[in-house]
Amino acid sequence: MIENTFEFKHWFTENFEQFISNLNGESWESVNSLRREAMVNFSNLRLPTVKDEEWKYTNITPILKETFKPVHAKSTIPKDEIEKFLFDDKENILLVFLNGYYVEELSRLKGVLKGVQIGSLAAAIKGNSPLIAKHLGKYADYKEHIFTALSSAYSRDGAIIFVPAGKIVESPIHILHISDAREEKILNLPRNLYVLGENSQASIIEHFVSTEESTYLTNTVTEIFLDRNAVLNHVKIQEESKKAFHIAHVGVDQERSSNFVSHTFLFGAELSRNDYITRFNDEGGECTLNGLYLIDGKRLCDVHSTIDHAMPHCNSHEHFKGILDDESRGVFNGKVLVRKDAQKTNAFQENNNIILSKSALVNTKPQLEIFADDVKCSHGATIGQLDYDALFYLKTRGIGHEKAKAILIHAFASDVVRSVTIENSKSHIENILIQKFDKNLN
């Protein structure tokens, strides 16, 4: 373990200067100083072990056994290979990233309003966009999170979205992160930045897929800033290869009366760790974090969230559901921090799990830290099996055992899916569920 840890970190520290010099002015000094600072943090931070409270149930040893390396050159794939990842043929805005790099010829930017920026982070860095200096590295903490530090040091590309004050982006923005690893042990570092100005609105889908069932590591960081009254509908669909590793950090800063609605669907990866850290910087904010993890085999899925009620009169709603089969492991840790001045906070959290086998396991932990005295907070966690009475009831109507089970599992998942408001992504998720459960049903 210690050896692996050393090797994993060693490669990145050893090669960092070379990496910076290879950037060749592609990166401005402001970004390079962020990279250097993040690199110092990366070398000083320890890779987490199960002795760390935050990683108690998620052992990252399998990741450290491989030597995953970032890809240095852009590549592309034929257009027809991405068809299967698209929601429908009417999508106006599609950003395609292959192994972390923007692929312009596969992307679509139809009807983007004047002033709205949607595109590649690398291009924005190269063009010395003022957005970068103002926002990059501000909302995802790289001082404590080692994988975020690695992203801040080494990431070169990702999606950047800027919606100026008052603009509404009607078309959902579909961001497709494709891993095309083949035999290579690659490390993908997509780094995303979404900035929504006052009274603006957008819908963004982050969609992680792979061309084949190969082993690779995705370490992605998304930073989101919502200015006053901004509304962001966020959907994340993680369909990585079942042999891949996925580490994700979404950091959100919310200004007055802004609204962040997020739905996460975790289907893939051998091991995935999903951190959500949101902060209310002013009053009146709303934050919804919903999600579903559906895993089988010996796979592990870990969701860690922190909702920071730093200011009064904010509402948060969190509801994650889990479906676990075989020997899979689920981890849910929902931290809600209500600071001393955050009076009139409403914070509701729920985590419900269904275990389909004798050997699957879930560790769920609500973690409410409340320092204000005039708040409404609730939490609940359940772990159960399929309801025997409901199963019997369906069977007495002539529905076979397997189909009855599928109906009940699908029903369990369906309220999370129903609350998704981005229609095309919703039907994509529905189709995934139908394929998983109902393939013999009709």
Place this chain on the structure above:
Amino acid sequence: MEKMLEIKNLYVSVEGNEILKGINLSVNTGEVHAIMGPNGSGKSTLAQVLAGREDYEITAGEIFYKGKNLLEMAPEDRAREGIFLAFQYPVEIPGVTNTNLLKTAVNEIRKYNGLESMDALEFLSFLKERMKLVELDQSLLSRAVNEGFSGGEKKKNEIFQMAVLEPKLAVLDETDSGLDIDALRIVANGVNKLRSKDNATIVVTHYQRLLNYIIPDFVHVLYNGKIVTSGGKELALELEEKGYDWVKEHAAELAAG
């Protein structure tokens, strides 16, 4: 008239307690049988055993349905062969709409019987026609099965499902309990309209009241896990008049004949 159901010397235990202690019952096509008895006499256990509840242990006896050994059949196959149980406590199934449940059920049963699936339009008009039988509000079709239904709606929904699935042998487990008189009439009307010379109904009830509307051919009194006496529809009236205490006091002599 053919023999539909034959229960022979049935003993059933639930969690180690013997509930049914030697039931004998024979039901022919075209007949309506009422099974009455005080609470705890084993009525619901019998109903659930017929539907195939797996956690009830059959310790002795046999059940034949249309000449087949019923106890060897899975619950879903019993339903596909035409057995329907209207539950005393219908189960709520969040996330599954009434329409979806019935569509899946109807098509599963059709597939079992070698028939093609019904197409969506055909099915919907069939559903709507069947809803009229039980005067069920159409909005309940798109709602999750029994979720948030009133007691009366749940019972009506059971009879609606029965109307859609068109069983050969319907077992109504205390379908009358908790119903006001209007709902009771509607439910009984629905059941009566579905009666035919080819099917049979077993009405399990605590009260005689329902039997004013669904006229039984035979009445059986179940007490302490046994059928202590059987008779025609007049037995129900006698029971109503004398009360279950009479059964309890005279159980031994009734059983002796």
